[in-house]
Amino acid sequence: MAIRINGAEVQAPGDARVSLLDFLREHLHLTGTKVGCNQGACGACTVIIDGERVLSCLTLAAQADGRSVTTIEGLSADGALNPLQVAFIEHDGFQCGYCTPGQICAATAMLQEIERGMPSYVTADLAAERATLTAQEIRERMSGNLCRCGAHNGIVEAIMQVATERAA
Amino acid sequence: MIPLAYHRASSADEAIHLAGAPGARLLGGGTNLIDLMRKGVEQVSDLVDVTALSSSIEESDDGGLMIGAAARNSAVAAHPLVRSRYPLLSRAILAGASAQIRNMATVGGNLMQRTRCVYFNDAAGSRCNKRAPGSGCDARGGFNRYHAILGASPHCVATNPSDMSVALAALDARIHVSSASGTRIIALGDFHRLPGERPDIETVLEPSEIITAIEIPPSAVAANSTYRKVRDRASYAFALVSVAAGLTLRDGVVEDVRIGFGGVAPKPWRALRAEAALRGQPATESAFMAAAATELADAVPLSGNGFKIDLAQRTLAAVLTELSGDRR
Incomplete structure (x- = not known):
């Protein structure tokens, strides 16, 4: 088996102790994925495995064997920014930028969760096929990604803009 | 350095066999166990990944639900039958952790998660009767804002951190477990132990047993x-x-x-x-x-x-x- 990372097959590391985060950064030099707390509290290391956003710091590379991993490097082609990245710039959705790859990966998967009908803790009607996307919904759904610069308002606006454009 | 082997179990029988080795632990999403291993709280030589075991969520014959232990928290919270018949369970799961962690975590692992007491999690610098029996408790005279007011003992005042389990307790859920000698069903209310003099023993699950499913009976009040x-x-x-x-x-x-x-x-x-x-x-x-x-x-x-x-x-x-x- 192998791990498919941004479309390319890579052999999993021989040492089972290696986290997916360290594997991406130290072995493959995909340094877009960031080390924040390294204990599941900040979301900076968020990547997407088989369509679901997860924390690469608490995932062993061995657990990803046979699966498909998408990192921030895999979200845009040939250096072109995708609409979410453009919206983060337009809305000042970051200052230092350290949490941004995790924010973008999380937001990418979050928008797909909304389309699939995933509810959140603040969704008033659990029976609704699809939650109405409000700023409160975005804040709750993005609460796993901390921004120490305090760019959360811009992040919410950026995600809202992309969601609105997609729905139009 | 502690060497580590990783196994992926393809059946409950294989998981039971592999988990019987000294130093072996079952691995669900790893959101708690991987962190505790890194902190030196858990010493593990063999990880047995059980996420390939049953993760199905199905209506049972009596109109309740049977949830495979490997079901992801987010899958349970999003399931139409959980949302319509057991909204407290859906909301409890959605109140826990973050979306990333809910995507990783399994319901079996959630039942087994350890306390978030900061002294338990600080292997290098704190006394903790749960982590090192007989060493003392630094929480009692320390930062205990998050600690217990009911059911604690002089030896331990740590709380169980699970949101999901609170809903399961209200629902009279039943835990299905298997071992080499057979299967049994444990009422959720009996599954977790109060600390007493042995806060290191947190559940009635035997070392040879694995959780295979969680059954939720039909409930009009839910x-x-x-x-x-x-x-x-x-x-x-x-x-x-x-x-x-x-x-x-x-x-x-x-x-x-x-x-x-x-x-x-x-x-x-x-x-x-x-x-x-x-x-x-x-x-x-x-x-x-x-x-x-x-x-x-x-x-x-x-x-x-x-x-x-x-x-x-x-x-x-x-x-x-x-x-x-x-x-x-």
């Missing part, structure tokens, strides 16, 4: 149910106090009620005393507060968490008032 979590920030934080409750009324009188408390005890706390006090009573805020006071009568505050007694009572009263809605 149709009108919810979960409310009070915490230090609006999201992505552990509970100071949480309440899972379901309520049915007839002519303004409590016909049936189920209540679980989180954040206040070493195990998901089923509030049987409050339930008994409420059945047949008018659905009024004063009756809700009185029932809550009955449940909290034995509460013992620590230096930093006395506020939880009032908070638990008011949260329960607020939740039951919400569930009473226009039906009062």
Whole structure:
């Protein structure tokens, strides 16, 4: 088996102790994925495995064997920014930028969760096929990604803009 | 360095066999275990990944639900039958951790997660009877805002951090377990132990047993149910106090009620005393507060968490008032 990372097959590391985060950064030099707390509290290391956003710091590379991993490097082609990245710039959705790859990966998967009908803790009607996307919904759904610069308002606006454009 | 081997079990029998080795531990999503291994709290030589075992969520013959132990938390919370028949369970899971962690975590692993007591998690610098039996407890005289007011012992005041389990306690869920010698079913209320003199033993699960499924019986009272979590920030934080409750009324009188408390005890706390006090009573805020006071009568505050007694009572009263809605 192998791990498919941004479309390319890579052999999993021989040492089972290696986290997916360290594997991406130290072995493959995909340094877009960031080390924040390294204990599941900040979301900076968020990547997407088989369509679901997860924390690469608490995932062993061995657990990803046979699966498909998408990192921030895999979200845009040939250096072109995708609409979410453009919206983060337009809305000042970051200052230092350290949490941004995790924010973008999380937001990418979050928008797909909304389309699939995933509810959140603040969704008033659990029976609704699809939650109405409000700023409160975005804040709750993005609460796993901390921004120490305090760019959360811009992040919410950026995600809202992309969601609105997609729905139009 | 502790060498580590990783195995992926393809069947319950294989998992039981592999987990029998000394130093072996079952691995679900790893959101708790990987962190504890890195912190030196858990010493593991063999990880047995059980996420390929049953993760199905299906209606059982009696109209309840059977959930495979490897089901991801997010899959359970999103399932149409959970959302429509057991909204308290969906909301409890959605109140826990973050979306990323819920995507990783399994329901079997959630039942087995360890306390978030900071002294338990600090292997290098703190005394903890749960981590190192007989070493003492630094929480009792330390930062104990998040610690227990019910069910604790002189040896340990740590709380169980699970939101999901609080809802499962209110639902009378049953844990299906397997070992080489057979299978058995454990009521969720009996699954987690109170600390007593052995806070290091947290459940009645034997070392040779693995959790295979969680069964939720059909429940009329769960149709009108919810979960409310009070915490230090609006999201992505552990509970100071949480309440899972379901309520049915007839002519303004409590016909049936189920209540679980989180954040206040070493195990998901089923509030049987409050339930008994409420059945047949008018659905009024004063009756809700009185029932809550009955449940909290034995509460013992620590230096930093006395506020939880009032908070638990008011949260329960607020939740039951919400569930009473226009039906009062």
